[in-house]
Amino acid sequence: MSVDTTTEELQADSDEAASEDADRGRGLILIVDDDRNHAEGSRDVLEMVGFRCDVATSGAEGISMLSQRQYDLVLTDLVMDDVDGMEIIRQAQQINPFVAVVVFTGHATIETAVEALKRGAVDYLVKPLNIEGLRVRVERALEHQELVRVNRELEERLDKRFGFEKIVGNSEPMRKVIELCKQIAETDVSVLITGENGTGKELIAQALHENSLRKGRPLVPLNCAALSPQLVESELFGHEKGAFTGANFQKKGR
Incomplete structure (x- = not known):
């Protein structure tokens, strides 16, 4: 819904x-x-x-x-x-x-x-x-x-009402997911979102971010399955010049 x-x-x-x-x-x-x-x-x-x-x-x-x-x-x-x-x-x-x-x-x-x-x-x-x-x-x-x-x-x-407007679904399980997200959005907890491809995991993450205390800070989506562990670490936390092969410049983390 x-x-x-x-x-x-x-x-x-x-x-x-x-x-x-x-x-x-x-x-x-x-x-x-x-x-x-x-x-x-x-x-x-x-x-x-x-x-x-x-x-x-x-x-x-x-x-x-x-x-x-x-x-x-x-x-x-x-x-x-x-x-x-x-x-x-x-x-x-x-x-x-x-x-x-x-x-x-x-x-x-x-x-x-x-x-x-x-x-x-x-x-x-x-x-x-x-x-x-x-x-x-x-x-x-x-x-x-x-x-x-x-x-x-x-x-x-x-802002409070429209944080989840991109999430479309009228099933009872989806309504429960949205209600749960509304409850935890303003809390300072880690959230693990699981589900099959195409079920809206990234939309849920965006809605949580937009309604969280960190909404003024960056939201960084990464396809971790397509990146090596070293590149994931580099994307998130940055690296120094020469830290690994191909690291020709210093990179700041996100």
Whole structure:
């Protein structure tokens, strides 16, 4: 039986993600700005349209608050006396890869805007901030980051479902093999796969590899029956120049 997923199942995943998003409210925002009046003014504007906001009046305080709560968006000044906005971007993404960061400054240049976006900011605003413009840009940044989060979660679910889609079989023994492979794929054990020619041993090995903790490392298929013991050892572990007849160069193992 081919391991597959239906349109209804994918829709259920989207509905579940949307439900989780609704539970989060309009988003929790951290405003980092050493200009207290500007920070509190931005907070008041955003809270009026339903966002929940915390204020940090220094970069160091902002980093401390980032480690204590999981924010959906960080709105940070770029130029501050202690820790600048570039460092806030780095720290925020290190603590929470899904957080959206929007930077603002009264000293705007094309170079600083480009650099902030390269570092991972999703938008760049110039003081003084327009009330409606601030609301729109914050909503846009949150929507973008939420799409990134939902897509990542769906990709992870699909990876788990589709690891065995190349294995076709509807017999009870084959279903048992696939279920067993799913159970052992994430364990750190040695696996011996036996079977006659054409029964899918290499497909099973590939599926196990794709669902294992080593999926980012090479999978090296070798037909050991067609190679001498010396060549098998050389293919797997490499050899030094002159190790045997014909070894004219050093070869690294796989």
